[in-house]
Amino acid sequence: MRKLSLIAVAALSAALALSANAQSLKMNDLDYFEARGTNVLVYNNLYNGSFYDEKFAGLEIIQRGERICTGGGVRLMNTPEQWDIFGEITARDVNHADSSVEVEMTYRDYDFAPRLRVTPKDKGVLIQIVLSKPVPQTLVGKAGFNLEFFPASYFGKNYLVDGKARILPKYPMHDTEVHPVSEKITQYFGESTFDDRGRGDFLVPLAMSTGHQIVLAPEDDALRVGVTSDSEVSIYDGRHLAQNGMFVLRSLLPGGKTGVVLEWYLEPSISKDWVRKPNIGFSQVGYSPAQKKVAVAELDKNDTPAQTAKLLKVNPDGTKSVAKTINAKFWGEFHHRYNYVQLDFSDVKEPGLYSIEYNGVETNAFPIDKNIYSDKWHPSMDVSLVVNMDHMEVNEAYRIWHGRANMDDALQAPANVRLHDGYYQGDVTNTKYQPLEHIPGLAVGGWYDAGDFDIQANSVLTTTLDLGHIWTDFRPMRDQTLIDEKTQYADIHVPDGIPDNVQLIMHGTLNINAQVENIGFVAQVIGQPDMHHYHHLGDAMTLTDGKVYDPSLARYEVKGDRSGTPDDRFVFTSRFSPAGVMSDIVSLAAAYPALKEYFPEEAERSLKNALMLWDKYFDAAAPNANAAPVAGRRGGMGGDPRLNAAIELWFATGDQKYKDFFLPLVEAQLEPRPAAAAPAGAPAGFTPTANLTAALRIYPYMDKKFQDKVKALVPAYVASLTTNGRDNPYGVAITGATWAGNGGVISTAYNCYKVWKLFPDMIDPEFVLAGLNYIFGCHPYTNVSFVTAVGVNTKKVAYSNNRADYSVIPGGIVPGLLVKEDFYENKDDYPFHWGENECCINTAPQYVQLCLACDEIVQYLNK
Ligand SMILES: [Ca+2]
Ligand SMILES: [Ca+2]
Numbered sequence: 001m002r003k004l005s006l007i008a009v010a011a012l013s014a015a016l017a018l019s020a021n022a023q024s025l026k027m028n029d030l031d032y033f034e035a036r037g038t039n040v041l042v043y044n045n046l047y048n049g050s051f052y053d054e055k056f057a058g059l060e061i062i063q064r065g066e067r068i069c070t071g072g073g074v075r076l077m078n079t080p081e082q083w084d085i086f087g088e089i090t091a092r093d094v095n096h097a098d099s100s101v102e103v104e105m106t107y108r109d110y111d112f113a114p115r116l117r118v119t120p121k122d123k124g125v126l127i128q129i130v131l132s133k134p135v136p137q138t139l140v141g142k143a144g145f146n147l148e149f150f151p152a153s154y155f156g157k158n159y160l161v162d163g164k165a166r167i168l169p170k171y172p173m174h175d176t177e178v179h180p181v182s183e184k185i186t187q188y189f190g191e192s193t194f195d196d197r198g199r200g201d202f203l204v205p206l207a208m209s210t211g212h213q214i215v216l217a218p219e220d221d222a223l224r225v226g227v228t229s230d231s232e233v234s235i236y237d238g239r240h241l242a243q244n245g246m247f248v249l250r251s252l253l254p255g256g257k258t259g260v261v262l263e264w265y266l267e268p269s270i271s272k273d274w275v276r277k278p279n280i281g282f283s284q285v286g287y288s289p290a291q292k293k294v295a296v297a298e299l300d301k302n303d304t305p306a307q308t309a310k311l312l313k314v315n316p317d318g319t320k321s322v323a324k325t326i327n328a329k330f331w332g333e334f335h336h337r338y339n340y341v342q343l344d345f346s347d348v349k350e351p352g353l354y355s356i357e358y359n360g361v362e363t364n365a366f367p368i369d370k371n372i373y374s375d376k377w378h379p380s381m382d383v384s385l386v387v388n389m390d391h392m393e394v395n396e397a398y399r400i401w402h403g404r405a406n407m408d409d410a411l412q413a414p415a416n417v418r419l420h421d422g423y424y425q426g427d428v429t430n431t432k433y434q435p436l437e438h439i440p441g442l443a444v445g446g447w448y449d450a451g452d453f454d455i456q457a458n459s460v461l462t463t464t465l466d467l468g469h470i471w472t473d474f475r476p477m478r479d480q481t482l483i484d485e486k487t488q489y490a491d492i493h494v495p496d497g498i499p500d501n502v503q504l505i506m507h508g509t510l511n512i513n514a515q516v517e518n519i520g521f522v523a524q525v526i527g528q529p530d531m532h533h534y535h536h537l538g539d540a541m542t543l544t545d546g547k548v549y550d551p552s553l554a555r556y557e558v559k560g561d562r563s564g565t566p567d568d569r570f571v572f573t574s575r576f577s578p579a580g581v582m583s584d585i586v587s588l589a590a591a592y593p594a595l596k597e598y599f600p601e602e603a604e605r606s607l608k609n610a611l612m613l614w615d616k617y618f619d620a621a622a623p624n625a626n627a628a629p630v631a632g633r634r635g636g637m638g639g640d641p642r643l644n645a646a647i648e649l650w651f652a653t654g655d656q657k658y659k660d661f662f663l664p665l666v667e668a669q670l671e672p673r674p675a676a677a678a679p680a681g682a683p684a685g686f687t688p689t690a691n692l693t694a695a696l697r698i699y700p701y702m703d704k705k706f707q708d709k710v711k712a713l714v715p716a717y718v719a720s721l722t723t724n725g726r727d728n729p730y731g732v733a734i735t736g737a738t739w740a741g742n743g744g745v746i747s748t749a750y751n752c753y754k755v756w757k758l759f760p761d762m763i764d765p766e767f768v769l770a771g772l773n774y775i776f777g778c779h780p781y782t783n784v785s786f787v788t789a790v791g792v793n794t795k796k797v798a799y800s801n802n803r804a805d806y807s808v809i810p811g812g813i814v815p816g817l818l819v820k821e822d823f824y825e826n827k828d829d830y831p832f833h834w835g836e837n838e839c840c841i842n843t844a845p846q847y848v849q850l851c852l853a854c855d856e857i858v859q860y861l862n863k
């Protein structure tokens with residue numbers, strides 16, 4: 001039970017005494033306004049700043065369990081984009097006595113700090129904008145109160161403006177105009193999202209409608225939201241500017257006035273009887289006969305949990321028979337909003353097709369079968385890792401996914417450039433190249449990092465490394481892709497006689513080796529030179545013209561293989577450190593065993609470069625040398641960054657000198673670390689137990705003394721891996737306030753597998769399987785599979801580079817559930833939340849590893 005504060009109890013009693021307003025919004029003890037079926041949040045979620053406007057802050061409405069509205073606040077344009085400035089929240093006062101929330105939004109550059117005050121009124125809230133000073137002259141006609149609605153939630157609905165009926169458009173189809181750029185409110189860091197082709201203007205979407213009352217989706221009780229004001233209220237469609245744009249309701253603030261300058265009455269739709277339908281979480285790929293099978297039902301607190309559920313078997317004639325009556329185990333409340341019930345049907349082992357019926361809901365059907373994990377990694381290896389290949393034309397049957405992209409790679413980034421997505425170039429370039437000089441040889445290999453089109457060091461290195469480990473640990477011979485690096489062409493579902501795993505490893509080393517040979521090391525990023533190119537959507541080949549930039553040509557002029565169009569990617573070469581280079585060695589050496597068998601020349605090249613880097617930077621990479629570890633790159637955090645490089649070089653060469661180097665370092669890691677020794681920048685939840693990651697990798701090859709020592713530490717290690725899931729009914733750690741936690745779920749489950757592989761008696765293999773059960777649908781909010789195209793009910797949209805088409809690239813793994821105050825979210829109709837839906841390339845091989853591990857485990861359990 002939630003504990004009500006004394007103040008909340010007093011406020012509740014006062015409201016009950018009036019009783020006429022029994023259906024109005026009340027402030028709850030989480031400091032937002034609540035009524036049955038509707039919540040109004042006022043800056044309970046703040047802009048976190050890392051990627052600017054994430055469409056998860058401001059005044060927001062959660063209605064019938066879905067967040068349909070966000071971004072309520074004073075903004076400076078009709079339809080703000082991700083990089084448009086917003087007011088910094090410099091005060092937020094929650095007053096339970098009069099049920100008000102008041103926030104101050106400060107625009108420092110404009111000496112402007114409007115206050116937003118929200119109080120319950122009738123069946124909704126009164127929104128007031130209060131000014132102590134008039135709107136600055138430069139912002140008159142620009143500053144207004146905006147409220148944003150997710151378009152996809154409203155596809156197929158209408159709106160009323162002063163009683164006149166209008167259709168909410170599925171696609172932007174209204175008018176815009178261009179204004180001189182001198183009128184534009186500068187975006188963060190002076191970015192410009194709009195390419196004006198040198199004309200000196202910017203785009204302004206015009207209102208779709210204007211009136212004094214606008215009601216969205218009046219016909220739909222779950223989506224209806226109305227705004228009434230004495231001021232004019234307009235509705236805009238932000239998708240004219242950006243595909244992730246919103247429907248925006250907006251009123252301008254008047255000039256020359258102070259005090260309450262704007263009032264809106266906002267009425268969401270309350271439902272006194274609404275009960276959310278149970279969300280029954282289970283694995284959308286089904287279950288193997290011998291494994292544990294526990295579905296989790298997520299229930300509205302107004303719902304009455306039934307004592308039993310039914311497991312139904314679906315017969316060939318379409319009839320369903322009861323395979324088991326399941327005793328429902330009430331788990332209780334978790335994360336405030338819902339109650340949870342566990343439904344265990346582990347004893348059902350007969351292969352077949354099943355569904356679960358509980359509290360009036362029947363799930364989609366799913367299999368119980370021996371081989372459910374054996375093919376679930378195919379879309380990631382066959383499609384996701386192929387479609388995301390840079391510098392390749394990628395074909396599949398009748399479709400070209402994209403042409404050969406970025407063939408003009410790349411220019412030396414000049415010093416002291418700060419760009420989007422954390423790209424940063426300091427005051428030294430660490431290379432022999434002049435600013436904007438073309439660096440040769442880079443138009444080969446590598447992957448698009450995620451939903452964007454850059455090659456980031458961390459993703460190209462870890463993807464190559466994990467693909468290398470997949471080969472040495474599992475040796476998958478699957479060959480369903482033609483990959484021709486000579487003509488830079490790939491064809492999906494076309495075998496070519498070479499295992500795809502090996503070809504993908506080579507696609508990684510081709511880029512890593514090119515960077516090492518031409519730059520000297522793997523650069524932090526090869527990324528777009530400006531915001532207009534960074535936010536590119538569409539065929540990657542159209543991102544640049546493929547012609548090397550020549551500043552002597554006029555803008556957009558073309559001469560032979562050079563052009564005056566400044567679209568070539570920049571190589572960001574600062575943040576270099578000898579410790580960071582150790583990660584380059586790790587990946588090249590880990591690639592060696594697979595390459596040696598199929599591409600001996602590329603294998604020798606990789607090993608040669610790894611050894612060259614080792615010799616060159618060995619001394620400088622020692623801990624406590626002047627060079628600081630590079631955050632986010634493996635091997636650079638805590639301990640000696642050379643350790644993993646030495647291990648991989650030892651596996652690649654068998655040279656005793658590497659073993660002599662790493663063994664004492666690994667043995668030192670086996671000493672328990674006191675909490676005070678947590679390294680700077682250690683991830684949240686860092687546990688001061690022994691670090692067994694490296695020890696488990698070398699375990700089979702070490703002597704008994706070493707093995708005994710490691711074995712003694714395994715129970716504590718297992719506890720550290722499995723503790724964080726015990727606070728919730730899913731048995732998996734659920735994390736992620738700004739970036740959801742599926743990556744952590746996968747890596748934790750895989751670490752459990754690595755323990756099980758060596759010590760099958762010391763860990764329950766169900767901890768490995770629980771990770772994939774969660775990813776495949778046994779999670780809160782919905783039961784959709786977080787792996788696109790894998791499972792029965794799977795993600796309909798993802799933040800991949802085809803997100804503007806509301807589509808997916810099969811085999812991608814989305815980050816999953818964002819965890820807010822008492823609310824989870826993973827939208828499946830709006831693909832533009834990167835923290836929920838962006839498929840990162842380096843998650844794909846990690847997921848493949850886990851599938852292969854789970855397949856091995858269930859084959860063992862089913863024996
Ligand atoms: Ca990126
Ligand atoms: Ca192949």
Ligand SMILES: [Ca+2]
Nearest residue numbers: 408545547568
């Ligand atoms: Ca170019």
